[in-house]
């Protein structure tokens with residue numbers, strides 16, 4: 049996993065960093081993707097929230113995930129919303145750590161038409177200033193999916 | 205029955221001129237629609253004692269939001285006992301539900317409810333803008349960054365509900381085998397119906413070849429899967445049920461509402477990414493009535509994008525989960541002369557993006573038997589749905605005898 053991959057010079061609207069989201073958007077500085085996690089029960093919270101809906105815990109802190117996941121859905125955008133005519137892939141990626149833990153993101157480094165649902169992916173970061181945008185690339189080879197205990201952290 | 209819904213009727217309906225770039229103000233359009241609705245209800249402006257809109261002043265800007273309720277209260281010099289506006293609630297339908305609640309609770313006798321858009325004029329000659337794109341300088345989003353819920357989509361160039369909903373549609377296609385040929389039937393159906401609606405903005409025939417030849421926006425959505433911005437205003441008067449006897453036309457009764465939202469209100473964290481908020485609002489409708497989907501004569505189901513009509517067909521139980529593709533296949537079942545006529549005015553795809561209120565208006569037109577060439581014979585029960593993605597609201601309307 050590379051930590052400072054620069055893919056292109058395309059326009060990106062940056063996130064407005066504040067005390068609740070800075071950890072997420074700067075996490076890629078060491079090549080790792082992080083979400084808030086409940087210390088008591090291990091539930092991953094996204095977007096960041098100060099209360100665990102699984103156990104009611106209040107002790108939540110950023111923790112690194114594997115950065116691996118699966119394409120839950122993908123669309124190829126053709127409309128030049130930001131002036132760029134080049135089609136690109138917008139995807140929902142579900143992280144291996146927890147069913148339903150998803151990011152809206154881009155699948156990069158591949159013809160967007162070749163990305164399909166259920167493809168295995170891994171995170172790569174695009175750095176612009178302080179912000180490391182978590183994007184995803186297709187895995188080169190099929191890898192066995194890590195799946196957590198289905199009785200815990202179930203998607204509701 | 206003591207349900208609050210039965211204490212109200214929709215006593216009057218009104219709609220302004222509707223068109224692409226009318227060049228008129230939102231207040232002007234709203235007054236036109238409101239005066240028509242008030243007269244249709246057999247009332248004078250002075251009889252109106254409640255006011256509701258969706259959304260009124262909001263971050264979406266004036267062209268999307270329409271005039272605020274204080275602007276309209278002042279323009280009409282209304283003396284109201286209750287008033288309301290806002291973006292949050294069971295989609296655009298929230299304004300109607302709020303009015304029905306207020307009348308049912310005894311806070312008002314006659315509530316004026318309106319929804320006004322001037323998005324066609326605002327768009328001008330250019331294309332549809334993406335959220336957060338455009339503008340420059342120190343105050344622009346591109347410079348300062350985007351916060352709130354939009355930070356999870358816009359930085360990934362997911363600039364539009366077209367993209368967010370395309371992800372839902374793609375998941376539906378993948379899970380249930382839904383096809384683009386099936387999706388196209390929504391756009392074709394709406395265009396056929398618009399041909400019978402003199403007020404629709406797009407009435408020329410649309411073929412399957414035209415559909416597939418149109419440019420792709422975000423797979424699977426072609427241009428004809430996206431609604432058409434217009435200028436226009438729609439207004440209703442919601443009155444105490446006792447007012448029905450004073451009308452010179454059939455009253456429209458509110459049989460039940462669906463306002464529930466039980467999944468996470470998020471475009472990417474919702475538990476079932478093949479449906480979203482419609483699921484809960486649609487299911488709730490049937491918990492507050494003895495009617496069943498088989499009793500519905502006409503269905504006006506939100507179509508900001510074609511796929512949303514399919515979502516609502518499933519959510520309201522007109523077909524099974526995942527079966528909307530087969531349900532609309534070939535287009536005969538949802539046609540004007542089909543088993544369940546859908547979006548009889550042409551929907552937002554062909555009649556224009558009146559943002560949910562066009563669907564409510566058309567349900568009233570059909571129940572009152574005023575649909576002209578597009579009238580569904582004997583329509584007595586109408587289903588109406590507004591919204592898509594993480595917001596949704598639905599209701600059943602009935603012709604009162």
Ligand SMILES: [Zn+2]
Nearest residue numbers: 086089100103
């Ligand atoms: Zn917990």
